[in-house]
Amino acid sequence: MIDDNNFPGRRGPLSRRAFLQLSAGAGLLAALGPTALRAASGTLNVREIPASGQHIPVIGLGTARTFNVDPDNTAAMRPLEQVLQNFYGGGGRLVDSSPMYGQAETVVGRLAERLDIADVLFMATKVWTRGREAGIEELEASRKRMGGGHLDLVQVHNLVDLQTQLDTLKAWRDEGRIRYIGVTHYTVSSHERLTRIVEREPIDFVQFNYNIATRHAEKRLLPAAAHNGVATLINEPFERGSLFGRVKGESLPEWTKELGIESWAQLFLKFIVSHPAVTCAIPATSDPEHATDNIGAAHGSLPDADQRERMASLVRSL
Numbered sequence: 383m384i385d386d387n388n389f390p391g392r393r394g395p396l397s398r399r400a401f402l403q404l405s406a407g408a409g410l411l412a413a414l415g416p417t418a419l420r421a422a423s424g425t426l427n428v429r430e431i432p433a434s435g436q437h438i439p440v441i442g443l444g445t446a447r448t449f450n451v452d453p454d455n456t457a458a459m460r461p462l463e464q465v466l467q468n469f470y471g472g473g474g475r476l477v478d479s480s481p482m483y484g485q486a487e488t489v490v491g492r493l494a495e496r497l498d499i500a501d502v503l504f505m506a507t508k509v510w511t512r513g514r515e516a517g518i519e520e521l522e523a524s525r526k527r528m529g530g531g532h533l534d535l536v537q538v539h540n541l542v543d544l545q546t547q548l549d550t551l552k553a554w555r556d557e558g559r560i561r562y563i564g565v566t567h568y569t570v571s572s573h574e575r576l577t578r579i580v581e582r583e584p585i586d587f588v589q590f591n592y593n594i595a596t597r598h599a600e601k602r603l604l605p606a607a608a609h610n611g612v613a614t615l616i617n618e619p620f621e622r623g624s625l626f627g628r629v630k631g632e633s634l635p636e637w638t639k640e641l642g643i644e645s646w647a648q649l650f651l652k653f654i655v656s657h658p659a660v661t662c663a664i665p666a667t668s669d670p671e672h673a674t675d676n677i678g679a680a681h682g683s684l685p686d687a688d689q690r691e692r693m694a695s696l697v698r699s700l
Contacts, residue, residue, distance in 0.1 A: 425681045425682050426439055426473045426680055426681055427439065427440045427655065427680050427681065427682075427684060428440065429613075429655075429660070429661045429662065430661075431562070431586065431587075431613045431661065432586075432611035432612065432613060433562060433586040433611065433612075433613070434561075434562075434586075438475060438476050438504055438661065438662055439473050439474055439475055439476070439662070439677075439680050440655040440660070440661070440662055440663065440679075440680050441474055441651060441655065441662065441663055441664075441665070441676060441677050441679055441680040442474060442475070442476035442477065442478055442504075442506075442615070442662045442663065442664040443465075443466070443469045443474055443476070443477045443478070443664060443665070443666070443667075443673070443676075444478050444617060444664040444665055444666030445477065445478065445479045445480075445483055445486040445487075445489070445490060445666055446480070446482075446483050446486070446617075446666050447483070447666065448462075448465075448486075448666045448667055448668040449462060449479070449483065449485070449486035449489045449490060449666075449668070450483055450484035450485050450486050450489075451485060451489060452485065453485055453488045453489050453492050459489065459492075459493065461668060461669070461670055462489060462493060462668060463493050463496065463497065464670035464673075465667060465668060465669070465670050465672075465673040466490075466493050466494065466497060466499075466673075467497055467670075468670050468673040468674045468677065469673045469676075469677050470497065470499055470503070472673075472674060472677030472678065472680065472681075473677060473680055473681070474677045474680065475502065475503055475504045476503075476504040476506060476534075476615075476662055476664070477490055477494075477503050477504070477505060477506065478506040478507070478589075478615065478664045479506070479507045479508075479528065480507055480508040480510055480539050481507070481508065481509075481510050481511075481520055481523070481524055481539075482508065482510045482539055487507060487524055487527040487528050488527045490505075490527075490528055491526075491527050491528040491529040491530075494528075494529055495529060500529040500531065501531065504534045504535070505528050505529065505531070505532075505533050505534050505535070506533075506534060506535035506536075506537070506587075506615070507524045507528060507533060507535075507536060507537075508524075508536065508537045508538065508539035508566060509521055509524075509536060509537075509538055509539060509542075509547045509550075509551070510539035510540070510542055511542065511543070511547075512542065512543040512546070513543065513546065514546050514549075514550060517543070517546065517547045517550050518550060521533075521536065521550070521554070524536075532559075532560070532561070533559075533560045533561075534560070534561045534562060535560070535561065535562040535563070535564060535586070535587055536551055536554070536560050536562075536563060536564075537563070537564040537565055537566045537587060537589060538551070538564070538565045538566065539566055540566060540567050540568070540572075541565060541566075541567055541572070541575065541576075541579075544565065544579075548563070548565070548583065548585075551563040552584070555586075562586035562587055562613075563585055563586055563587070564585050564586055564587030564588055564589060564612075564613075564615075565579055565583075565585060565587075565588055565589070566588070566589035566590070566615075566617070567589075567590055567591075568590070568591050568617050568618055569591065570591065570596065570598045570599075572590065573590060573598055573599055573601075573602065573603045574602070576588055576590055576603055577602045577603045577606045580603070580606045580607055580610050580612050581606055581610060585612060586612065586613060587612065587613045587614070587615055587661075588603070588607055588612050588613075588614055588615070589614070589615035589616070589617055589664075590603060590614070590615075590616070590617065591616070591617050591618035592604070592616045592618075592619075592654060592657075592660070593616075593618060593619050593620065593621050593625065593650060593653075593654060594625065594649075594650050594653045594654070594693065594694055594697050595621055595624075595625060595628075595697060595698075596618070596621060597694075600657070604657060604659040604660070605659065607659050608658065608659040613661040613662075614659060614660050614661045614662075615661065615662055615663075615664055616654050616655075616660055616662070616663040616664065617664055619650060619651055619654055619663045619664070619665050620647070620650055620665060625646070625650055625697070626646060626647075628697065628700050629646045629697070629700055632646075632700055634646065634649065635696065637692075638693075640683070641682065641683045641684070641685055641689065642681065642682030642683055643679075644675070644678065645675050645678075647665070647672070647675050647676055647679070648675065648676075648678055648679040649693060651663055651665065651676060651679035652679050652684055652685060652693075653685065653690055653693050653694065655679070655680075655684065656684040656685045656686075656689075656690055657690075663679075
């Protein structure tokens with residue numbers, strides 16, 4: 383029997399040696415569990431986290447705006463439970479949230495517990511406040527809201543009170559209270575500052591905006607992350623939905639089928655995760671069908687450099 387608890391994203395008391403052993407790529411698909419294996423058919427694309435060697439699937443789940451519902455409202459929670467179930471069933475593991483997202487952390491924690499997958503999800507959240515004590519208080523609250531277990535990744539949200547919060551995160555990582563630390567932003571204007579942080583600070587992850595229409599990160603930020611061994615999370619993969627407006631009414635070209643692309647969402651996502659310096663893209667959705675579609679982009683062939691440019695040219699022409 384395959385045990386999902388052996389997936390390297392498992393939270394809880396785990397020695398670093400055991401953690402790294404579980405993270406070895408050879409056993410990843412088996413460790414993902416039978417549901418994911420059926421969905422993946424051996425084609426789930428994963429990327430390595432340079433800080434540890436752990437591998438994670440290239441598509442994650444964002445929760446900004448979409449998971450901010452009343453956690454006690456059954457009707458509001460039902461579709462989000464299906465979103466998380468479809469994401470997990472397709473092989474997805476990394477879920478990204480923040481105290482900035484209203485009730486999202488609590489919703490993630492409750493749904494993960496209800497689905498009995500809290501210990502196998504890769505839980506990522508953020509600290510978004512000023513002051514050391516306020517930061518620690520927020521971290522403790524986030525841990526409880528997201529299930530009370532080990533947080534895999536905590537990021538300084540939008541660089542708010544960066545050095546104060548980063549100092550706390552470094553200490554928590556050293557103490558084994560969190561596994562990885564990082565920083566985030568969502569605007570092109572932040573890329574230069576993020577690049578400097580990547581080059582100077584011992585962080586494990588950097589999160590920023592990048593997509594087929596907004597490629598500024600390719601200039602310095604993505605190369606800097608690759609050079610310095612920093613994993614990357616990509617937000618705004620659909621440019622806040624505007625990319626779908628650009629292709630509305632347009633059919634996918636026949637040549638996209640060779641990449642297993644079945645929707646425009648998958649084309650946009652496969653463009654992103656095919657960049658060698660991208661670790662994981664985190665589209666957000668409250669629609670179960672969209673969740674299934676998005677995680678589908680983690681499977682099958684990824685475009686090479688020439689195919690990526692063909693995809694970008696196609697979108698520019700529409």
